[in-house]
Amino acid sequence: MEIATAVEYLKLLANETRLKLLGILASRERSVGELAEIVALKEPTISHHLAKLHEAGLVQMRADGNTHFYRLAGETLQQLSRELFTPERMVTFGGRDEADAYDRKVLGTFLDGDERLTKIPDVRKKRDVVLRWLVERFEPGRRYPEPELNEIIKHHHPDTATLRRELIGTRLMARENGVYWRLPEPSA
Template sequence: MFLFMANAHLANMLAFFKALSDESRLKIIGTLANSERSVEEIATLLDLKAPTVSHHLAKLKALDLLSMRTEGTTHLYRLNMEPLRALSKQMLAVEALAIEEDDTIHYEAWELKILTDFFEGERLKEIPASRKKREVVLRWLAEKFDREKRYSEKEINSIIGRHHPDFATLRRELIGGALMERKDGIYWRKEAQN
């Protein structure tokens, strides 16, 4: 119940491949290769409706493949090449995809004790004052987030809120404890670093 989770590398690559495995999105990247463009412009070029393009842009942006600046009411998107370069490198590291039989988190006996002490089912009774104990609780919380997903602050608050009312403090601790990262109001789970 406290366990499971997939290979981080795999989840990461999967997210990128999914983003790039759509003809419209590849074409969008094509149109943005040379110049920044507005939503409507892309829509006209690809013969799609604006909402469809918005949908795709959001997906690409969630992976940091695009960035956007606004000029009046028009949103101008441009391509970020760095993530593509990174992915290109990662692809050659196939061994990294090799399944690790035991990638699950091992909670040691005392950690389990902390969890059962501070939790009532899924509800966190109180935030531990001691740093060590708080870390255990935070790692448990971090497991509630999918590594491949990107979250808005609202989503983060909602998910944490299921376990404890003071989601603001816990959210900050997740960032401070380097379990999650944030950029431009988007949150995601940080890679495990062992």
């Protein structure tokens, strides 16, 4: 689901009357007349809101002569929730530009002009940005003996032990018998 579609659904649901109608219809099917009485609005107003909810697939309508009965389309609401509110989907809504801007700002704060760390950040979120930057200094698939790894890290900061532990702890690198390698990035 694209962000524009998500915004349309959220706008649709950001109306108090529509939310009340969905809540009422969650318990059982109701006619337009019943709904008008319950929420104390005129039938044409209720019909207008129901038409919008029906168009979005959130309610289903059944005609019985001249009377229209509505019920909640629970499966559509559940599908919408699954599509909108997963962490993976939320990340795409944030856009890559904003995340990149944050990373650039953090790196600008903690790196000097020679790509040396002025300080290892204390804040975890900022430290993770620096560690993701640092791991890029290592080739994927290549194995690094600890002395070689230390030399590369020393180009950027003298505390090789802390940075080695952090790279392992954040699962950006792995270690076995004094040999280190870069782990593949987790897929989103």
